[in-house]
Amino acid sequence: MTEKLHIVGGGMAGSEAAWQAAEMGVQVVLHEMRPKVETFAHRTGNLGEMVCSNSFRSDDDEQNAVGLLHWEMRAANSLIMQSAKKHRLPAGGALAVDRDPFAQTITDILTAHPNVAISYEEVTELPDQGQWIFATGPLTSETLGAAIQAETGADRLAFFDAIAPIVYAESIDMSVAWMQSRYDKGETEEEQKAYLNCPMTKDEYETFIDALLAADKTEFHEGETAKYFDGCLPIEVMAERGRETLRFGPMKPVGLTNIHKPDEKAYAVVQLRRDNALGTLFNIVGFQTKMKYGAQTDVFKMIPGLQDASFARLGGIHRNTFLNSPTLLDSQMRMRSKPNIRFAGQVTGVEGYVESASMGLLAGRMAAGELLGTPLTDVPQDSAHGALIHHITGGAEAKTFQPMNVNFGLFRPIDGLKGGRRGRKDRYKAYTDRAKTAWSEWLDPSNEPALLAD
Numbered sequence: 132m133t134e135k136l137h138i139v140g141g142g143m144a145g146s147e148a149a150w151q152a153a154e155m156g157v158q159v160v161l162h163e164m165r166p167k168v169e170t171f172a173h174r175t176g177n178l179g180e181m182v183c184s185n186s187f188r189s190d191d192d193e194q195n196a197v198g199l200l201h202w203e204m205r206a207a208n209s210l211i212m213q214s215a216k217k218h219r220l221p222a223g224g225a226l227a228v229d230r231d232p233f234a235q236t237i238t239d240i241l242t243a244h245p246n247v248a249i250s251y252e253e254v255t256e257l258p259d260q261g262q263w264i265f266a267t268g269p270l271t272s273e274t275l276g277a278a279i280q281a282e283t284g285a286d287r288l289a290f291f292d293a294i295a296p297i298v299y300a301e302s303i304d305m306s307v308a309w310m311q312s313r314y315d316k317g318e319t320e321e322e323q324k325a326y327l328n329c330p331m332t333k334d335e336y337e338t339f340i341d342a343l344l345a346a347d348k349t350e351f352h353e354g355e356t357a358k359y360f361d362g363c364l365p366i367e368v369m370a371e372r373g374r375e376t377l378r379f380g381p382m383k384p385v386g387l388t389n390i391h392k393p394d395e396k397a398y399a400v401v402q403l404r405r406d407n408a409l410g411t412l413f414n415i416v417g418f419q420t421k422m423k424y425g426a427q428t429d430v431f432k433m434i435p436g437l438q439d440a441s442f443a444r445l446g447g448i449h450r451n452t453f454l455n456s457p458t459l460l461d462s463q464m465r466m467r468s469k470p471n472i473r474f475a476g477q478v479t480g481v482e483g484y485v486e487s488a489s490m491g492l493l494a495g496r497m498a499a500g501e502l503l504g505t506p507l508t509d510v511p512q513d514s515a516h517g518a519l520i521h522h523i524t525g526g527a528e529a530k531t532f533q534p535m536n537v538n539f540g541l542f543r544p545i546d547g548l549k550g551g552r553r554g555r556k557d558r559y560k561a562y563t564d565r566a567k568t569a570w571s572e573w574l575d576p577s578n579e580p581a582l583l584a585d
């Protein structure tokens with residue numbers, strides 16, 4: 132086997148992909164543009180640099196989906212997890228690291244690896260030949276971004292995310308909310324009941340607007356520009372433009388009848404739309420926001436029906452280059468129009484260090500398997516890696532696709548388990564047990580899960 136694997140971007144995803152493929156015996160060329168070409172967020176020329184927080188979030192592999200991803204990555208001999216273990220800092224139940232030595236270790240290990248060559252150059256196009264993984268992250272260079280857009284079409288590569296909060300369906304109070312599309316539009320009953328509606332009285336609306344205006348907001352980082360304002364206003368900016376703006380925008384109460392109080396006309400209605408094929412997650416339509424996370428939960432829980440809501444993710448607007456993966460990538464993360472090219476990491480529409488590294492882990496193994504003539508089977512959907520890759524390459528709604536953290540809402544429900552808050556502990560334990568078995572079998576059907584986790 133002489134063909135090399137080219138990986139573009141030496142961040143969380145590219146570093147992990149290079150390590151996985153190299154460990155499988157494939158020759159890798161890792162292309163990283165830093166330090167020659169800089170981004171506004173990176174500070175060094177190191178591989179695996181953490182651009183902001185130094186935390187990989189919860190390390191609880193029984194009750195937390197990101198902790199489960201850690202477990203699966205460790206079972207798969209992850210370089211990111213090895214370096215995190217070496218440079219771990221005390222942080223309660225979270226996995227936090229000393230960021231500079233963490234990245235230095237990754238850089239040293241890959242530099243010394245006999246199967247890895249590192250080229251410190253910017254890559255500016257999508258090649259027609261060879262096996263490539265593009266893991267260029269949320270701050271993909273401008274020239275490459277333009278080349279990707281030329282291949283995908285301008286509407287399939289975004290430069291900002293505009294994330295509306297996502298709520299676990301089971302936490303919505305259906306004695307207050309009801310399912311109905313405006314004017315009952317749609318051919319089928321499913322279409323006619325596609326939206327979940329939360330009604331507000333005039334008093335509730337006025338109080339909500341006050342809270343929105345008073346809430347703490349985050350600022351853009353230096354170097355980030357706010358081009359998003361053209362298409363996707365944060366709700367608090369809409370509220371600043373006039374107290375009635377939301378009532379004539381995403382919260383307009385028209386075409387809807389409250390099934391719980393058919394004679395009462397709502398003053399405003401918040402709508403939620405299904406966010407995944409499983410129907411376990413709903414996003415609040417048009418509620419992209421730059422409110423701080425703490426403020427978001429306080430403000431959104433004021434919405435009738437969402438008073439006990441659990442959020443799979445909160446809203447945000449960031450500089451973030453990402454593909455419309457559900458339409459562009461196949462289940463092996465290959466571009467449908469150019470199958471010699473895979474994408475990995477945040478650019479595929481996952482969000483966060485761990486999720487990005489885990490997509491790098493998969494892409495590295497998949498590309499190496501293909502080059503070695505032993506292509507991998509699809510990742511089991513019941514593992515955390517599988518839930519995430521399934522979401523971005525098909526499970527998510529393509530039309531409203533926005534970056535996603537790993538969370539239990541992406542997992543297939545298990546029959547017979549109690550829903551709601553009460554059953555949560557048992558449910559999460561059952562999801563993580565099932566995931567560990569599925570992942571271990573996928574990695575190596577002959578291994579016992581307990582042995583792999585050590």
Ligand SMILES: Cc1cc2nc3c(=O)[nH]c(=O)nc-3n(C[C@H](O)[C@H](O)[C@H](O)COP(=O)(O)OP(=O)(O)OC[C@H]3O[C@@H](n4cnc5c(N)ncnc54)[C@H](O)[C@@H]3O)c2cc1C
Nearest residue numbers: 140142143144164183184254267268272476477483484487
């Ligand atoms: C300002 C900011 C703050 C963030 N804070 C957090 C946080 O606190 N926690 C968190 O979990 N996530 C955070 N994120 C998201 C974070 O960036 C990702 O989770 C993670 O770094 C993505 O990994 P990645 O490998 O996909 O991209 P990156 O880690 O960004 O790696 C991509 C690499 O590709 C290189 N590159 C880009 N274009 C080219 C090119 N054309 N040729 C060669 N190389 C190229 C870049 O230099 C970079 O090294 C933040 C993102 C931003 C922008």
